[in-house]
Amino acid sequence: MTSLLALPYWQETGIKLGLALAVIPTTSLILVYLFLFKMMAFMQSRLGPNDTGPYGSLQLIAEAIKFLQKEDIHPEQADRRVFRMAPVVVLASTFLLYVVLPAGPDAIVQNLDTGVFYAMAVSSLSVLGILMAGWASANKYALLGGLRAAGQLIAYELPLILAVMGVVIQAETLNLQDIVVAQATGEIFGFGAIGNPFILTQFIAFLIFMIAAQAELTQTPFDMPVAETELVGGFHIEYTGFRFLLFFMAEFGTAFAFAALASVMFLGGWWIPGFEVDDNILNVLGPGVMLGKILLVAFFIFWVRFTYPRLREDQLQKFAWKVLIPLSLANIVLTGIFKVVF
Template sequence: MQAMTFIGPVILLGIVLGFVTIAILFERKVIGWMQGRHGPNRVGPWGVLQSVADVLKLLLKEDIIPHQADRSLFKWAPVIAFIPAFAVLAVIPYTSSLFFADIGVGLLYYIAVSSITTIGVLAGGWASNNKYALLGAMRSAAQMISYEIPLVMAVIGVVMSVGSLNLIRIVEAQKDLWFILPQFIGFVVFFISSLAELNRTPFDLPEAESELVAGYHVEYTGFRFAFFMLTEYVYVFAMAGLTTVLFLGGWNPLFGMDFIPPIIWFALKFSLIVFALFWIRATLPRIRIDQLMQLGWKVLLPLALANIFLSAILKEIPWINQFY
C-alpha cells in the first residue's frame, strides 16, 4: 500500500509531463497551421523535438533573483502555484476503474484546491518588487476570483441533476444523456470561465506583453519560469479532464459504440477540448481589462443564475427527469 501511495503520484506526474511536452508542440503546430505558418520545423524531424529543446534551454539558463526581491517568497511562489495544479488531478476519473482518488466531494475538492494557485501567482508578482509584475499579479487575482464565481455556479445545475459532488457518479449519470445537452448554458458559461481561469486567450491579461512585458513572472528566469509555464499547461490538462467529466459524459460512449474502450472515449473528448483551447488562441484577439470584468459580472454571472433556475424547473418535468 505504501509503495502504491508513492508510485501513483510518480506515474501521474510522468503522464502530465508527457502531456505538457506534446501539448506545447501541438499548440504551436496547430496555431502555425491555422495562421498559414510552418510552426516548429528545425529541431528534430518536423520539429518534434522543439519542446525538448525548450526545456533544456530553460534548465541551462541562469537563475536570477532581483536584488530587492523577497528572496524566500520569490523562490517558493512557483511551487505554491504548481502544487494545487498537480493535486487536483488526483480526483479526475478517466474510467470507472482508472482514477487516483475517489472521494465523495471530488468536485468541491477540485474547486477549493485549484483556487490556491492564485496565492502563488500573487506572491510571485509581489515578491519580484517590480511594478509590472505586481500589476500582472493583481490582474490575475481579480480575474481568477471574478471568474471563479460563474465557473462554480455553472456546475450547480449538474450537481442538482445528479444529487452528488462525486465525479464518478456524475459520469455514471450521463450514461443515457450527456449533460452538454440539458446543461448547454452551464457548459458555455463553464467553458468561457475556464478560459479566464487558465489565463488563455482572449483572457490572457495577466501576461499582456504589450502592457506588462510578461506580467507576474516577468522577473523569473530558467527553471522557476518553467514552473509557472508548467502550472498553466497542467491546468489545461485538469480543466479539459473536468469538462469531459462534467458535460461530455466522461468515458461513456456514443449510442451503439460500446466496442470502443472507455479510455479511448475519454481521450477523444479530452483531446477535443484541448484542441478547442488552442483553436481559440489562434483565432481571437486579447480583450481589454474592462471588457473582461463586464463579461464576467454582467453576462456570465446572470447566465449562470438563469441556468440554475432552469435546471430546477427541468428537474420537476417528469419526461426530462427520467434521464437523471
C-alpha cells in the same frame, strides 16, 4: 484493475501519485506540440518548429533542457523565499487537480465523494502563487500582473462554480465518477443507447464553464495579467530558467485538467456506449477515450486563444458580473425546475 492493484494502500497510492506527477509534463508536451506549435502554425500559414525530431516533436524537450541550463536569477530587492516558492505553489495547484480526474472505472488516484468541490477548491490555489510571484519580484509590472490575475480569477471563479452547479443538480452527486455513471445510465426521451451526455441538457453551463476556464487560464482574450504590450511579461517577468519552466508547465497542465473536467462533466468522461460502466476493459480503453475528448475540448480553448483580441479590464469584469453570473444563476433555476417537474 482492482486485482492488478492488490497492493498495500501506501504502495497503491504511491504508484498513482507517481503516475499523476508524470502526467503533468506529458500533458504539457502534448498540448504545446499539437496546438501551440502545429495548430497555430497552420492557422498562420507557416510550418512551425520542424527540425528537432520528427516534425519538430522533440522541440519542447530541447526547450526544457535549455531552461534547465539557464542561470537561476533573483532580483536584488526580491523576497527570495517567497519568490522561489511561488512557481511551486502554482504547479502544486495543477497537480492536485489531477488527483480526482477519472480515466476509467478504477483509473483514478482518489475517488472523492466531494470531487467537484475539491477540484474547484484546489484550482483556485494558483492565484496565491501568482500573487506571491507578483509581490515578491519587487517589480511594478509583475505586481500589476499579479493584482490583475487575482481580480480576474476571483471574478471568473464564480461563474465557473455556478456553471458546475447545474451538472451537480442534474447528477445529484459531487462525485466525478458518479457524474460519469449518471450520464452513462441516463436516457434522452427514453433513448439510452448513448446515455445522456450533460452537454445536451447543460449546454449553457458548458459554454459558461469554457469561457470561465479560458479566463482562469489567463489565455486570450482574457490574458491581461500577462499582457506583453502593457506589462512586458506580467507576474512572471523576473523568472528565468527552471522556475519559468514550472509556470509554463502549470499553464498547459491546468489547461489539460480543465479540458478533462469538461469532458467528465459534460461529455460522458471515459464511458463508451455499448459497455457496462463497471466493465474492466474500460480501465484500458477509457484513458484513450478521455484523451480524445480532452483534445477536442482543448482544440476550442486554443482556437479561441489564437483568434480573438484581448479585452479591456473593464470589459472583462463587466462580462463576468453582468453576463456570465446572471446566466449561470438562471441555468441553476431552470435545472432545478426541470429536475422537480421531470
